[in-house]
Amino acid sequence: MVGETLRNLLLIAWLLPLCGFAVEIFGGFWGSRRSRVAAWLAVGCIATGFVCSASALTIWGNANGWSVLHHAEHHADETAADGHVAHDSVTPPAPETLAAADAHADAAAKPAAEPDAQKPQDSSAAATTAHNDSADHDHQHTAASPAARTVYSGTFYRLATFGSLELSLDYYIDSLTLVMFTMVTFIATCIHLFAIGYMSEELTEEYVDHHAHLRNGHHVHRPGRFYRFFAFLSLFCFSMLGLVLAGNIFQVFIFWELVGICSFLLIGFYTERKSASTAANKAFIMNRVGDFGFLIGLMVVWTYFGTFKFADTVDVDGHVVQAGLFHMLPRAADGNVIINPENGEVQIGAAAANPGNTHKTIPYYLLVVAGLGVFAGCIGKSAQFPLQTWLPDAMEGPTPVSALVHSATMVAAGVYLTGRFYPMFVQEVLLTIAYIGCITAFVAATIAIVATDIKKVLAYSTISQLGYMMLGLGVFGWGAGLFHLVTHAFFKSLMFLCSGSVIYGCHHEQEMPKMGGLWRKMPITAFTMLVGVMAIAGLAVPGLVGPGFGQLFAFSGFHSKDAVVATALAYVQANPAHFLLFILPLITAGITAFYMFRLWFYTFAGTPRDHHVYDHCHESPLIMTGPLLVLSVLAAYCAWGGEQGSLYLLITGDQPAYVSHGIPAVAGALTMPGHDAVHAVHHQAGTYALIAAFSGTFLAWLLYGSGKVDVAEIKRQLGGVHGFLANKWHFDELYDALFMRPTHVVGRFCASIDRLIFDAILHGSAAATVLVAKWDRAFDEKVVDGLVNLLGNATWSAGNSLKVLQTGRLRQYVMFIVAGVVALFGVLLATFPR
Amino acid sequence: MSLDAYLLVGAVLFVCGVICMATKRNGIGVLMGVELVLNGANINFVAFSKYTQLGLDGQIFSLFVIVLAAAEAAVALAIALNFYNNHLTIDVDRASKLKG
């Protein structure tokens, strides 16, 4: 019942953008390039989708009695509840508000005994309990069992069945799905609105692209593509929502690719610019590299598990017909994957009733391969090291695209999938994820220090933050990584929109050295940007970051980054060999604060460096600043309450059961920190992170804000480092040398082989064919045609000569008949003489 | 009287009819030739009916022939009238549209 409602609501939210896309593409908007109808259509679709998603979240919460939020109350004190009240008043539009409000109401109504029901979950029996609990499908959980996880899954439509391979459109709805839906639709709505203002220059029959040049030096003139932009945005929203809603890994892959193609279309939106089309190709190809790994992972999964579905398939009676992927890996009570010590194989399907798959096993290393393969896809999509280089180039697209696609949602798809596929990852894979995230975060952050293009800074910042999320997931901070994903989506989309506003106001000037002092001209943008900067830097006022109204001084980035860093610290404490996993993120936190404030000081503070730009710039219209204001509120306070706040609890409401308790080490394996271990070091890690953030901020102010230090001098003295960083650690050159040049060499070699051998053979055979064809033609013309012509001529001349017989005279015909009869007689008599 | 005598008469009538058809340019004349041919055939039928084992069948066939001849005459006459209406003549040599 609830499952159906949720399914239908999310289905509407999912399919509406597709309808919007169809209408926008085929609706004839190319007739009038000045119409804004397409934009409002897209906004309507996505806004309706947001309403549906938010309703779904509320319904889900009500159906489960907001048990996830109660869950918090035995960890936290009543301050969380107070926080909810305050939260309520601060951010009315947020769906979390509804959740929090309801939770609060329920908290008052419910018996106090309920939180105690949680206690057994902490025992060693929790793993099996959780597995049993999560086997439910479309069963509504009653409020009597608040500990139960609330997953609704099922099938929309079966696409095809090939033997045992079943391809279908499924749905898998849990708290993460709902939060992602709400987040994506909300941010997308804001960005759609913003884009109406930003893309308004396209509302013309003849758009002059000043960045694209024809061969004769003139600018490209083309019709405006306003409607097309919004069509692509709608298609993108559809793909992203489909990815989030997907109930099997293959469906994820389908929408994964759809998201990729939307990204390709939107990056290459200014397709006349060579840089744009190159960047689009680059993004697409880099993603293909990752998707290759993804496919390998899919093959392993299907070969050994025999299904793509996340959740169990149940029949009408509730019996499990086919176990889902998430229940196939047997985990011991402590959360470790059970490995057969004799042959190193893992039995599949021991954890759940699994009639079809009773005795199958998978070698452990193939589990690692499957996990790494799927994660390779995430690397490509989330622009992780070593496939990170496409994302900065993707800034060639219009800025709303950067905000939506390349900061808040699409790149988040990789992180989302890593989180979604978490039960399938074994610890070797998690370690890889952690290191990749760690390296990515650090490398991208260092590059961001020296970038001068305002969007490039944000792009590297995005990569860095995505690295943070991966790190969080890798060090067993499932909730922390995804928490950071959501908060980052808010403040990064905010900052991208702000940069869009700056670019719009400065007439497409993106270089920060030409800006400066812009806060006087565009105060709203500057203020909201400052909020975003503070959020991402993770600033908070020490001492005041307490319960209650102290939350006003702690922005969302502080909470989420805190969570990640704390998890990393707990992890490092448990596994000291991997100390880099804490050190690098901590340094990165400082660097993040540094480059973000550098960006703000560079752009908005100080004195104007280029008076031409300064004189002509202006504040953006309301349709652009409005979304900025809304987003700034959410960016600041969406994580209200931190890890006791409603957002975090909502996200982790359906987290894999073994996560919260951690996994103890067995036989030289890694120890995964549990919730309690993280909680123990939380304060310590938070302090470290705050120190790092403040030092970064201070350094930024010193270098760029105070005007007391000559930046150019420092740049000159650190020329080598600067050059190294400015060239993005020479990754492009490295790939050029590693892959492109060898490819070119091999390509040239192959080409010469082609030319010298294959072409020779081909040419020889072609010449022979021509020769044979000439003979054949001669034969045809002389013999065949001759015969046919002869026959035709003979027939024709015979007819011509016999024509005279056809006199048309009746009486002669009679004569012919008679003569014929006589002749017959003659023949008879001659043949049979008597 | 012998069968051969009858057959001879039939043959003479038949050949006369054929000559008629072959030489008369008047459409009605051709028609009369046809009648003569049919009559020659009739005589043969009746003669076979009398002088061979054919029995009554010969007479029945000749009756059919007579009836069909009447029908043929009616249709042929209608055609001739139509032809005359179109060409203002009954000369069958003028009907040479089918000439090759």
Next chain:
Amino acid sequence: MSNALLISAASAPGGNLLFFVFALAACLCAVAVVAAQTVVRMAFWLVLSLGSTAALFFLADADFVGAAQLLIYVGGTLVLLVFGVMLTASGPYLKISTSPGEIVLGSAVALLFLFVVIASISGVNWPAPAVADAGDLQTTAGNTLRPLGLSFLGTRPDLDLADGDQLSPGYLLPFEIVSVHLLVVLIGAAYLARAKRRATGT
């Protein structure tokens, strides 16, 4: 009256004489038809020829066929032909002469054909009727009306009487077909010959 007379003549010794007379008349009149220059004369000679043929039928003991010949041919078809002559004979085209060459050629071919036919007549050994059947026919000679009628109605008195034990098929179905055929022809002829506007042009 004449019917009875002819029957008696056929069975009489003078039957041969009568046969020669009528056979000669039929042949000569047919030749006259060929030789006649105008259509009206052709029609006249044709009447005589067909009448003589009817007489020959009587002589061959086929009195019903002879009567039908007289009634339908001489009395019906020829009147029809004469009507046709009258309707189409107008002015200059009344007499349409044929070239002598054609006449000679046609006659030559036709006579060749006659020779062939006569050769085959004389060459074939025609089977004589069985004795018993001949006896049966003798009893019914000249009185064929009833057997013919029965034949058309579906029984064969001559054969059935002869064999006694089995029924032979009659001619009911062909009779019906012919009657329908006649109806169709009647309608078709009326349709073809109906008065209509003179064709323009040709």
